[in-house]
Amino acid sequence: MEAFTSLTGLVAPLDRNNIDTDAIVPKQFLKAIVRTGFGRHLFDELRFLDAGELGQDPATRQQNPRFSLNQPRYQGAQILLARENFGCGSSREHAPWAILDYGFRAIVAVSFADIFYDNCFKNGILPIALDAALIDRLFKEVEAAEGYRLSIDLAAQTITTPSRETLDFEIDASRKRSLLEGLDDIAITLADADAIRRYEQLRARQEPWLFDPACRPAIS
Amino acid sequence: MTTATQADTAGKAAKAQTLFDKLWQRHLVKEEPGGPSLLYIDRQLVHDVTSPQSFEGLRLSGRKAWRPETVLATADHNVPTTQLERRSGADGISDPLSRIQVDQLTRNCGDFGIAEFGLGDERQGIVHVIGPEQGFTLPGTSVVAGDSHTSTHGAFAALAFGVGASEAEHVLATQCLALKRLKPMLVRVCGRLPERLSAKDLILNIIGHLGTAGGTGYAIEFAGEAISELSMEGRMTLCNMAIEAGARVGLVAVDDKTIAYVKGRPLAPKGEQWKAAEAYWRTLASDEGAAFDRVVEIDAAGLRPMVTWGTTPEMVVPVDGRVPDPMHEADPVRRGNMQTALEYMGLKGGTPIGQIQLDKVFIGSCTNSRIEDLRVAAAVVKGRKRAPNIRQALVVPGSGLVKRQAEAEGLHQVFLDAGFEWREPGCSMCLGMNADRLGKGERCASTSNRNFEGRQGPGGRTHLVSPAMAAAAAIAGHFVDITQF
Numbered sequence: 001m002e003a004f005t006s007l008t009g010l011v012a013p014l015d016r017n018n019i020d021t022d023a024i025v026p027k028q029f030l031k032a033i034v035r036t037g038f039g040r041h042l043f044d045e046l047r048f049l050d051a052g053e054l055g056q057d058p059a060t061r062q063q064n065p066r067f068s069l070n071q072p073r074y075q076g077a078q079i080l081l082a083r084e085n086f087g088c089g090s091s092r093e094h095a096p097w098a099i100l101d102y103g104f105r106a107i108v109a110v111s112f113a114d115i116f117y118d119n120c121f122k123n124g125i126l127p128i129a130l131d132a133a134l135i136d137r138l139f140k141e142v143e144a145a146e147g148y149r150l151s152i153d154l155a156a157q158t159i160t161t162p163s164r165e166t167l168d169f170e171i172d173a174s175r176k177r178s179l180l181e182g183l184d185d186i187a188i189t190l191a192d193a194d195a196i197r198r199y200e201q202l203r204a205r206q207e208p209w210l211f212d213p214a215c216r217p218a219i220s
Numbered sequence: 221m222t223t224a225t226q227a228d229t230a231g232k233a234a235k236a237q238t239l240f241d242k243l244w245q246r247h248l249v250k251e252e253p254g255g256p257s258l259l260y261i262d263r264q265l266v267h268d269v270t271s272p273q274s275f276e277g278l279r280l281s282g283r284k285a286w287r288p289e290t291v292l293a294t295a296d297h298n299v300p301t302t303q304l305e306r307r308s309g310a311d312g313i314s315d316p317l318s319r320i321q322v323d324q325l326t327r328n329c330g331d332f333g334i335a336e337f338g339l340g341d342e343r344q345g346i347v348h349v350i351g352p353e354q355g356f357t358l359p360g361t362s363v364v365a366g367d368s369h370t371s372t373h374g375a376f377a378a379l380a381f382g383v384g385a386s387e388a389e390h391v392l393a394t395q396c397l398a399l400k401r402l403k404p405m406l407v408r409v410c411g412r413l414p415e416r417l418s419a420k421d422l423i424l425n426i427i428g429h430l431g432t433a434g435g436t437g438y439a440i441e442f443a444g445e446a447i448s449e450l451s452m453e454g455r456m457t458l459c460n461m462a463i464e465a466g467a468r469v470g471l472v473a474v475d476d477k478t479i480a481y482v483k484g485r486p487l488a489p490k491g492e493q494w495k496a497a498e499a500y501w502r503t504l505a506s507d508e509g510a511a512f513d514r515v516v517e518i519d520a521a522g523l524r525p526m527v528t529w530g531t532t533p534e535m536v537v538p539v540d541g542r543v544p545d546p547m548h549e550a551d552p553v554r555r556g557n558m559q560t561a562l563e564y565m566g567l568k569g570g571t572p573i574g575q576i577q578l579d580k581v582f583i584g585s586c587t588n589s590r591i592e593d594l595r596v597a598a599a600v601v602k603g604r605k606r607a608p609n610i611r612q613a614l615v616v617p618g619s620g621l622v623k624r625q626a627e628a629e630g631l632h633q634v635f636l637d638a639g640f641e642w643r644e645p646g647c648s649m650c651l652g653m654n655a656d657r658l659g660k661g662e663r664c665a666s667t668s669n670r671n672f673e674g675r676q677g678p679g680g681r682t683h684l685v686s687p688a689m690a691a692a693a694a695i696a697g698h699f700v701d702i703t704q705f
Contacts, residue, residue, distance in 0.1 A: 018532050027674075
């Protein structure tokens with residue numbers, strides 16, 4: 001996973017509550033068996049007026065001019081500004097893959113759905129939750145000033161606005177470390193392999209049926 | 221520093237614990253102050269759509285599955301449901317991309333030593349139906365799947381939740397997951413559900429009350445008289461949709477019904493082990509006086525059949541209600557969301573729910589495709605005919621075994637006689653990854669779990685309802701009060 005340390009980037013607004021994972025990447029694109037290439041299908045049904053299929057070139061599609069990401073002023077945005085409960089719905093990791101592949105590295109919103117939030121950290125995306133009134137103000141500032149950029153410093157846990165105002169944000173210490181260092185979470189857990197094996201021995205005494213071959217699905 | 225793992229606290233006099241606390245503690249391998257906990261995962265379900273990248277990740281890093289025998293796989297999301305396409309198993313899938321994905325699952329299971337129920341296997345079905353059906357899901361276990369509706373398995377007092385592909389890979393490789401502790405919430409449902417109302421009406425009501433983000437960060441335990449009265453199928457419906465209120469985990473305590481459901485299942489413990497298991501499982505309930513972070517009380521007796529009108533499950537009203545008018549909403553962001561939803565749904569504020577005309581009906585999904593759901597729907601349909609405006613009424617059983625049972629009871633004939641289609645098991649029109657989907661502007665009464673824009677097909681309009689309501693709507697052509705139908 002690519003590390004996330006700091007970022008100064010153009011902000012694009014998505015002014016809606018409850019942006020669900022079906023909206024982030026619709027089901028017809030989930031037939032892929034790789035992690036890459038989903039950016040062209042990000043927000044597909046909001047972004048395009050025609051129905052899209054997997055792998056289709058966005059240049060051949062009919063863009064929805066009303067959708068914010070299609071406006072020239074937001075091209076190249078790296079920070080997505082959103083409202084409440086961003087990423088609700090399914091566990092599909094295709095949602096953060098699409099967001100990352102499109103070019104976003106951070107999402108600033110009022111709140112996030114749990115599974116989506118976790119999935120972001122597995123992909124080097126920083127989700128930042130801020131107070132609703134503050135988010136409301138950021139929407140107004142983004143709207144008012146073309147080329148509006150925010151600077152995010154993960155180590156300091158701050159966002160700096162174009163007027164040099166500094167906003168603090170919260171993040172769990174272990175998640176912060178993982179992002180800053182771009183750590184391999186599986187390797188971290190495997191370093192505790194002995195503890196896992198000791199735990200299994202304990203559980204096998206407590207609930208032997210969970211370790212009994214008779215309770216395992218047979219391989220045909 | 222490692223603190224307070226299961227081994228450390230064993231034997232100490234514990235304070236009153238919630239069911240969630242007990243399950244969390246039991247699965248704790250390691251815990252660091254302020255950091256995430258390392259949780260042990262007993263069971264993993266794998267399906268076609270979210271797993272390819274997990275296996276790809278294992279291959280790229282040269283890792284093996286830690287305990288492949290704890291994993292069960294089947295294709296459900298992407299599979300066709302017509303007899304024609306299913307007759308020759310995976311080879312019969314006409315969509316080449318779907319077929320690649322289904323074949324890939326079989327290849328991955330073979331390479332990593334994982335048991336799979338193939339498309340020709342009668343035990344194939346929706347992962348959240350087959351886990352409990354096989355006794356793969358057991359009380360007191362921790363269960364994950366790359367699917368948010370894994371909360372379903374909490375009906376068995378299992379700590380069950382959906383994960384992304386990276387977390388699924390993590391569990392395959394380590395049998396563990398680093399997770400921040402959830403907060404226990406109690407939803408206590410007093411009184412009894414009125415006649416003909418189901419767990420679906422109850423959970424839609426609860427979601428309407430909590431909102432789609434009301435359960436974020438929580439594990440919701442459902443308790444109270446109405447929950448005790450529910451069958452295991454009903455409890456699965458309830459826990460299934462906990463995630464639609466934002467809660468990754470839904471839970472119901474073990475009681476006689478749990479024990480009776482699990483007993484004799486193919487993968488359930490037998491003999492002496494069964495006795496020990498049952499004794500342990502019966503401790504899986506919240507202690508008297510256990511503290512919850514939030515308690516919500518609902519009175520079941522006053523509930524009405526529910527129908528969603530918008531594009532999130534919280535946008536729900538009783539069948540005798542009206543589509544809400546955004547002009548009465550004070551909050552500008554919420555008002556805007558309501559207007560967007562109504563525009564998408566092609567509805568006007570103030571319209572009586574009973575006047576909404578439908579095009580399609582879908583009875584199925586991990587929420588409502590079990591034998592009890594099909595029995596209820598068939599009882600409504602029996603001797604009646606599909607309304608002329610209903611272009612298609614699909615019944616998709618949750619598994620091959622549910623299908624067989626339904627056919628043994630003659631339910632399929634009831635549906636066929638009424639002009640419904642009787643299909644092969646899969647997720648089908650819940651998310652429309654296969655050919656079962658809504659066309660642009662088509663309006664559907666659906667027993668599934670999500671009414672998001674485009675969920676059942678681009679431009680499709682979904683109203684979430686119970687199996688009885690879906691069946692009645694197929695007959696009437698519009699929503700009706702099922703307590704009078």
